[in-house]
Amino acid sequence: MERKVILICIDGLAAYYLDDPRCKMPNVRGLINQGTKAEKMKVAYPSSTWPMNTSIVTGVYPKKHGVLGNWVVERETRQVKEHFGDRSWDKEDVVQVPTLYDLAHQKGVKTAAVCWPVTRGAKHIDFNIPEFYEQELFEKHCTPTFWNELKEHGLPVDHYGEWSKDHARGKMQDWLTAEVAKHLIRNHKPGLMMLHFLVADSFQHDYGTRAPEVFWALDYIDERIGQIIGALKEEGVYENTDLFIVSDHGFMDAHSVICPNVLFKQKGWYDEENPTNSKVVAVSNGGVGYVYILDEEYPDELASLVKEELQQTEGVECVFENEHFSELGFPRIEEHSHQPDFIFEAETGYFVYFGAEGDKVIDKNKYTAMHGYLPEKEELKAVFIAHGPSIRSGLSLPEINIVDIAPTVAKIIGLELEDADGKVLEAMINVREVKV
Template identity: 55%
Template sequence: MNMNAESKQNRHVVIISIDGMANYYLQDPNVRMPNVRRLIGSGVVAAGMESVFPTATWAIHSSMVTGTYPRKHGVLGNWTVERPKHRVGEFFGDRMYDQPDVLRCETWYDAAKRAGWTTASICWPVTRGAKNIDFNIPEFYEQELFDSLCTASYWEELKATGLPMERYGEWSRDHARGPMQDWLTTEIAKYTIRIHRPNLLQLHYLLPDSLQHDYGIRSKEAYWSLEYVDERIGDVLKALEDNDLHDMTDVFVVSDHGFVDTTKTFYPNVLFRQKGWFNTEQPGRSQVIAVSNGGSGFVYVLEEDPDRRAALVAEVRQTLQRAEGVGRLFEQEQFPALGLPAPGELDTFRPDFAFEADMDSFVHFGHEGDEVIRPLTKFKGMHGYLPQRDELKAIFVAAGPSIQAGVTLPEIRLVDIAPTIARLIGVELGSADGSALDQIWKEEMQLGKLYSAQR
């Protein structure tokens, strides 16, 4: 299904992810996003988009690019426990794992390379060491990771332009300088469009997520962050126009999850410590440990003796069922319905229990102190809860030469995006759980006509 050289040169796709933009913002008159609204007017918007559980960035972006649920692609959350090594597995910040070692399904950028396309990625989660991204800057937070693990020639090329690449890590970590980080992402995208003209470009903006964590939903800071990111999207669209790519580029603007306000913090490891199950000196050697994915958590029973383990699982279940702060508790038999691995699947990272916190609570890793539930929270806004909740619904917008104008889709699933992108590339993702949104194509661009030459 490889495209010929001429058709490849004239096909481009840009995917922009806005971290933390809830679908309810599209109906909010206080949100000024003229560039996104212009795309909606000339293209397609979904009434809403159901994300995946947990509604945490690293799991979601893995589902986004593969069209599969975490059960299949393998990245279960921002944090897990890696059972064989008795350590917390940190996907957040791409600090621990290379993409080929943890992401188990074909992505849209893998499919693009299979079709002979050039690929670029800026600040996208779970891309460290990705073999099929030609120009790659993963989502890191430490400068040393940027300096050592981005595409080396690309990184040096960007430094030579005078862009402040040496500040990317610092600006990524510091929410107060988050606008500079998203500005730098945009400047890199503009340069990459002008010089390299990749067939597929994916980029990820962080500011709305950061400022909603700090100030809460519908705060003045949240509204400003959305307007700021919209301006940066306008810069990317102008770069396409300035480089004669606008008429051959399909643009997708999506988000990963919505947000709710939080007022309390739940500390499951304090509860487990009080039960004598949590090892404060060596947390990975605990009998029971919880990790947070924001508004939800995973609980691991690490006791290895079969009889003691069975008794402990029963006691942990009872403890969680009674715990203030646990809104809904899920056992392994319920995991497949959540998109999580069933017993016998992904044994390295699969928890024994998953839970959704009360909707006003944030789940914290910490084990210090005596209060399991505490008023106030580190974050004023949070995500991680069940994706079926309206507050957690994400956005989907698409416009371009292949896409109809003035169409509103019913609610879609986040896992539908990757099969749709693959159709534009002219290939199929065999492992996808989602379905291509074939109703968005212009009549003259129906797949049988559009891709007949490629097949």
């Protein structure tokens, strides 16, 4: 029987939650007891959803895969563009390296993805529901025959958009994602399926880390995972399925926001009425800000002034320039048109907001917790769990890297990711069960 892999990302599940007795998650803990768990997993920069989920399926850092943040500025048009919600581009236009699902599909493996970031228009996903926040995008870009099949089956996919945008109803989106997964298992049995659960991330933004609402959300997601396991057992494919439970980043609590575009507006560099006329524009990627120098007349002089202002701004921990980008896993400015001139890291307790309304550079927090910060920070460390016939039982790994996931899954499926930044986690693979 064909080996199957299910890759589940629980958005925002920090490694520290699994050490907290308030985090029950009995189904996930059952997988840990009978499988492999990493002590923690170091993510990449910025520790935000769209670049990290792309690293999960490519095994490379943003420098290579090209998805540099949830939000970037397109220099050619001077417009803010969004990977967030897959609003601006198709996957084929922005992901610069092969993904797991590309290689699997080309080998004849049936592929599926439900709410996985940066999958709009992906050519090699047979059953695809990308992560959107607008219903019209779901209706336009989901795999048409599959989308209509789900409607005929009675699943309320016409509510995906409204449930995605409303944090209070995010549990309904995660419920629907699990129902779609169960439908796929029962009716199509994909060889590689990727699922993304969101409500724990939403509740941490709203209520902070370790809030009662977050522990409830984690248990709710665990119930969904339990139902997926149940469907695998009902269909007789559980014993032939390798399950990977991972996360894309952790979280840090925050009390204040830095508003760089307010600062730039005060300096006369940012045009609030028509941002595309601005000399300087910043976008937020959570705990980091991306700053673009768009002035064509005196860019070097302006860059020097901008750097000085950022370094003197409350809540700014450090400013990275072109010379630092490679060590952060980023391209140099001349290598990618979305690469900012400066990246600045917020201090603990602060994050970045790119609105320009009002006159406060430092304002009260708009969310209670945030991510995006440097991956070296312990709170940002993520989760890696694997279970199945290809996985050794009872193994604990030391800290791994997020880019190790794709090469390891590829090895199990019988694929090879060329030029991956990560490595195959050989110690966890049950070699006798893997046929390459």
